[in-house]
Amino acid sequence: MGRFIATSLGASEQRELRRLLTASALVHLALALFLGFSPGGEIVMPLGAIAVELVAMPAPAQAPAPAAAAKAARLAPPPPPPAPKQVVLPKETAPPKPEPKAVTKPKPEPQPSSEPATEREYSDVLSELRAEAGDEAPSPAAPTQTAAAVGSPTGQPVSPAFLAWERKARIHIRQNWVVPPSFRNEPLRTSITVELDAGGTILGEPRIVKRSGNPWYDDGVVRSIQKASPLPAPPEAGEWSFVFVADEGF
């Protein structure tokens, strides 16, 4: 019967059973030595009680929205895959030390069939290098973004000056926008409007026109545009709007 179970149990249960059978002699020995009966087999690890007092927490961190947002996300159709990467480690090379300080991601082996995420990062680097060299990099997501940008909402054609600035501004803002892994590839989208002077400096506070549903994501967007000030000089001073999309390209 044991054999029957062993052949049809799950992998880990199977291994456990095998271990059980091979080690049963050991167990009996242990029993004979009365070691297994020790009721004091548990290690005592007391932990002091911790009293918490929230002295102050301003609005963004206090917003109860994430629960609602999380619920909405649960109800929403399954999001795009969270950019799972094929983590391929070089065989038998030293993986990172357990200290978080040494959190160096083991370099994946170069794969000819790299997936979209990797390609995107590569072109990211390219565009940043180009930006540094003063080039206008072709944006990785250019087709979508140009489609979104070409033609203003009023149906007017977009000027070449706008297109040139748009590219520079996008590269500049991306460099200042921190998107933690938690937000990447989530269906989050925030629209903001800022007033720019002729030199690209943001005047006053950015205004959120459309919220993403996640206040912390919105917060990060506002943080990034402020950090990015001054932006490249716009075609003209005035109000400009930006849409921050976490799952673009997936």
Add this chain to the structure above:
Amino acid sequence: MRRARGFAQLVLLLLAGVSRVAAEDRPSVVIDPGQARNYGVAVQRFATASAAANPGRVDAFREQIVRGLEFSSVFRSIDPKAFLGPETTVSIDDSDSVLCGDWRSIGADALVEGTLRTDAGQFIVEFRAWDTTRCSMLLRKRYAQPAQADVAPLARRIADDIVAAFIGVRGVSATEIAFVSTRGGSQEIFVMNADGSNARAATANRSINTFPNWSPSGESILYTSYRYANRPLLFVSTRGRGKPGRVLAKLGNRAGIYRGVFAPTGPRLALVMSEGEAAEIFSVNLDGGNLKRLTNNRVIDVSPSWSPDASRIAFVSDRSGSPQVYVMNADGSDQRRLTFQGSYNTNPAWSPDGRWIVYETRLEGQFDLWLIDPTGSTNVPLVSHPRNDEAPTWAPNGRKLAFSSTRRGRADIYVIDLSGDNLLRLTENAGSNTNPSWGPFPR
């Protein structure tokens, strides 16, 4: 005609130039994520009220906060040597402003400052976290604990709070992972911090112990042990906080109880038990009362994993001829096959947000980890390697997973972000380390 249109466009452009144009009349600039994945954070040495405070302890406290922040994958710490502002907190009085420009200029998106003191037998820490870009305080909090208690967990807890203040998802550096290790010769349950530090034994019965599983409160760890009469039975280890011992007493001496898994919402267990020939899944109270059979057939049904609301259970069955992942309602109704790809899929684990089920799939003779959503419409790889990656378990914030892998020969425990980034090995050179179970947030 063409010329006329061009002229009209020119007029429109000129008009646009002279009149004030509202943003909504202009095209938007679409921004997608670039490379930047973490915020720079400057963590000061916390100020101590008394000169007698042990400087080493103060530095260690700072180091623990830094470790906790970096473990989140949300922050990277800035070396204090680069600080333009003070290395040690001057004051956290609300009347004192922070020179945000000094911190921004060294790349610190965030500043953490605080004070430590001992008062009436209590160790009291108070801290503030700043968003330096907008120069706004995101968080201010005070913790107190008995003066003699270990302060490292408190420091990691502060780090996790700061992560929550920035991204709305609490960090998990103050959580623990239970696992099975043979480092001492026998196969015991161990517990370590989520970053792999401070591993210590939770059982010491010199027998075979396996399948650790945390109670939802984090008070105890359920595990299967062969310590009595060579027969698998369930026990709890409370690690000194309560009476440890055997559970399911009302079940009496059933033939084999292979594995128990706590429901996330209450005291009920999913149980893998074999009374006849094949292991089946049951649900039962911790004392063994109210036993209900959920699967009932001649084949093996194992590896239960609850959905976060405890309304459903994912499990493994070989009713189709090969082991595959199934889902059912918690009362055993509506059993449906979820995985159809591959000839061997096992060890499902439902994510805390309910969106994913991670599982092992055998490809080319070795196990990889894949993610599937509970409807089965999305099925994607998470970890793949020429050697086995097994027994995945979710961090309570749903943003990291731990698993065991034989990629270095003997099995070790690793963690990885849900995004596939930041693979980190937690155990090293100490026997075989398997079957991780990630504990809940500390209370």
